[in-house]
Amino acid sequence: MWVSSNKLLSSRKYVKHVSFIRLYAVSALAHLNFALSNPIEELQTIDTHEKNLVTNHFVEKDKVKVVETLKYLRKDPVLAFSFFNQLKENGFCLDPHAYAAIVRILCYWGWDRKLDSLLLELIRKERDLDFKIMNLFEALAEGFESECSNILVRVSDALVKVYVTVGMFDEAIDVLFQTKCRGFVPHILSCNFLLNQLIERGKIDVAVNIYRQMKAFGLSPNDYTYTIAIKAFCRKGSLDEAVDVFREMEECRVTPNAFAYTTYIEGLCLHGRSDLGFEVLQAWITAKIPIDLFAFTVVIRGFCNEMKMKEAENILHDMEKQGFAPDVYMYGALISRFCMVGNLFKALALHDEMVSKGIKTNCVIVSSILLGLSHMGMASEVANQFKEFKEMGIFLDKACYNVVMDALCKLGKVEEAVALLVEMKGKQMVPDIINYTTLIGGYCLKGKVFDAWNLFEEMKKNGHKPDVITYNVLAGGLSRNGLAQEALNLLNDMETQGVKPNTVTHNMIIEGLCIAGKVDDAETFFDNLEEKCLESYSGMVSGYCEADHTKEAFDLF
């Protein structure tokens, strides 16, 4: 990298800088070579205080040089970034001015991703730094007036984004609201991103508070901000306040777009008012308000959730008369709900209708059909349908494979299920923990505990971290097959892996041991539980029943 960049710059000054760069790229102790012939040995002979003095003296001098060098390399961002990284890797203590220098270069060249990762790295190691991230703003503010405001806005936007991404909302809010006193205002998009993520993480009240205060901080909401506010009020169930947002938009002369209207309709549907949602949708269509097809999906889904299947289906068929063509999402909502309630006849009829209209089906819809069959106890039919869909050339993903593997396992055909895992791998699909868990359960069901264990090991070897469900399935399998000690060992393994056992884990072990006839072991395990909740008692009662210890079951009950 140094060589190619050498071609770009060839002045004497450049040579001086390159030699400085090389010197620093060697090792963390290298900078002490300036003064000491045998640095390590000499440092060992002086006391810590003196050592710090020596080190600090050179480090201070070098810090200035680093900033100068970075400023000089502004036209060569590749070299500058590389130099900066070398210093970091070699443990050179970089101060806010060095960071400010590289940040200016990244901003100048529009290297947004690199800026994001640099800030993320700073956040991650802020505790080990001898400065605060806010000091970076002070260092940046010392730049040229003309560019500094621009850079401050960009850096605070990037910082808000990074803080939000890692879930550090308080810090993101601080950045957003400290900016006014620094004389600049971040982009509204950063604020929107923050608000939206707050809502996604369930922090609705925080989002609403920010929305209410943002104007005072010089931030002007745009159409998207208002849509997020509508979403927040709808999630809270404050539908009247959601309507107030539309009024506010009118006052501020911001025109609502299709997103805003649909968000409000979705709010009504979420609160069991799909009928009202549909009325509003129709009224808005009549008023020629811009609405897109997504609003129909929202209302159809709403009716499906309320189990008003006739209404949901009517929308799909009536909208065509109004000149709107239903799409795969609307059919998908209906098909999956019909599958869920066991009306496969209706689900398949709608699927045929959809395909006959030239709308291509997809693996999500296929999976809901397969799951519907499975829930109806039609495991063989699941395998047949799967084969048919495959022969039709429809792409079938991990979830589809899983439904079939699960059905085969329930039929006791675990080997056939494992053959599908092999088939997946042959298609370059990487099985996930759900696929592995299904098969581990399948082997356990057949009493093939060692095969289950091997699969568990394979899964870990392939880089998949088992979750609580995987552990529960395996713990249950071990217990049911009488391997009490192995189940307890697995419980310890869970803890060391940082996976917390839950009531289900405990009950899988208790009931499993009882099924295996090891009622004494189950009782000991139950008695040793640190916290017993109602479900724990249920587990032990069920266990007694499984083992025909009816009297003990009743006494405990």
Place this chain on the structure above:
DNA sequence: GGAAGCACTG
């Protein structure tokens, strides 16, 4: 800046 499905107990 918005779209759905799969693995553990009852």
